[in-house]
Amino acid sequence: MPRSRAPRRIRTVRIALAAALLAPLAVACTADPVPATSNTAKGVPAKNGDRPVTVKVTPSGKRAEAGQPVTVTATGGRLTSVTVTDAKGTELPGKVAADGRTWTSARKAAPGTTYAVTAQTKAEGGTSATERSSFTTTPADQVNKVDWRPGSGTTVGVAQPVSLVFDHPVKNRAEVEKQLKITTSNPTEGSWGWMRDYSGKDRVDWRPKDYWKPGTKVTVSAELNGTASSAGRWFVRDYTTTFTIGSRQIVKVDLDTHQLTLLRDGEKVRRIPVSGGTPGGDKRSWRGTAVLMAKEGTINMNSETVGLGNAYDKDVAYSMRLTWSGMYAHAAPWNARWFGNSNQSSGCIGMSNADASWFYAQVRPGDPFEITGKDTKGVVAPNNGFGQWNMSWADWQGTSALR
Incomplete structure (x- = not known):
């Protein structure tokens, strides 16, 4: 009779072994939950196998360098939109590159300003997300102000130049001049020129090649906020004025x-x-x-x-x-x-x-x-x-x- 009991013991072992092998297989076939990430929009989980987009903002930190454009870079996906605003809600204009990998502001970060950055992204697998961050620029050591001529809304003669006189010396003249723009209602050739004002201060004027044409409407725009006039001296606002040329x-x-x-x-x-x-x-x-x-x-x-x-x-x-x-x-x-x-x-x-x-x-x-x-x-x-x-x-x- 011993021959008839042995096979039953062997089958019992095999069944237990099979059960032990099947248990981990059942766990491995169950999907893991998606971990929460800071850039998952409104808590919506990413799609299976879709990694979150990494977003980098430059400048960064609580004492960021002012006077440079803000850049936002996406890795592992693309940017769909970016907004950068200061504490007053003023938005820095900018544009996402054609490949969606970077966004660059058209204006520079101003000194002593906190900016909030909101980046909308889309991962390679299609998951949309929102990344928020902020940075604060170091304050200006000294603020440079501007005295304008002519006054806004005035009517002036045909020889009137645009004249800007600065409170403090301007060492970065080329960089400042790039921020100055003249718009006229008819084609008018002109040029900026630098000099030391009679008062001893730095000054830049714009004059047309020849006397103005009567009736010309002129807009002067100086997008100087965030531009350094010299080491430690900054402009912290923009300026604009309009005027009209009178009779000849x-x-x-x-x-x-x-x-x-x-x-x-x-x-x-x-x-x-x-x-x-x-x-x-x-x-x-x-x-x-x-x-x-x-x-x-x-x-x-x-x-x-x-x-x-x-x-x-x-x-x-x-x-x-x-x-x-x-x-x-x-x-x-x-x-x-x-x-x-x-x-x-x-x-x-x-x-x-x-x-x-x-x-x-x-x-x-x-x-x-x-x-x-x-x-x-x-x-x-x-x-x-x-x-x-x-x-x-x-x-x-x-x-x-x-x-």
Whole structure:
């Protein structure tokens, strides 16, 4: 009987062994749950075998470097959209590359600003996800501000340049100039040029090749926020202004014949007898093209402020500034006997009260005064008001930082 029991024991062992082998196979055929990842949109799990997209933002951290574009890079998938906003909700414009791998901002990150980054991605297997992050740029050591001419919404003469004067020195002139844009309502060729302002500050002007065409509408845009003017000095805002060019008025001043002539659209409007600066010394007038900077009305003129001792100290009516150094056109009734006959002023262009009143009402800032005469102090310098019209076009172009 022992022969009949042995086979049963062998079968029992084989069945137990088979059960043991089948148990792990059943576990291996069960799908593992997808682990939660930071870039899975709204908790939606990725598809089987679809790895999450890795997103990298540059710059990053709590003391990120300002003054560079923001870039977002995707690995293991592509970007479908990216938004980068500051604390005020202002969005940095940018564009996703054609291959969907990178997004680059069109503007630079400004100093002392926290940016929130939201990147929409799609993995290789089709899973959509959202990745959020933020970074903060280091603050500016010093802020550089800008003084503008002409003012927004004004109508100016055909010789008016765009002029920007900076609070602090600008070392990165080329980088700053790249952020400046002039848009005109008709084709107008022009160029930026750098100089040291009469005040000693850095300055950049834009003038057209020739006088503006009347009626031209001009928009000036300076997207300077996030641009470094020099080490540690930054611009932290953008600037914009618009203005319109008025009628073509040109003032011809002949110091040899002592006459001023106002031309409008090529036609003579009126001729006025004047008296210019006294020949033979520091009281001589400037020659060349000076641009009417401002109509200042009645002001006090003191000779000591322009290095002429105590020659005069008086209130002067209908004052029209032509240079920073103190040359004006104005009423000068005390010189009445010299109008049309002799140059006997302290450098300004004087006329009667009646003529000055009429003339003051006709002209506007930006009108050119084309001054000729044998005995003068020389030509108006580019930084002495708006004397850049006394430079050739080629020379003016050469003062651009981008040439």
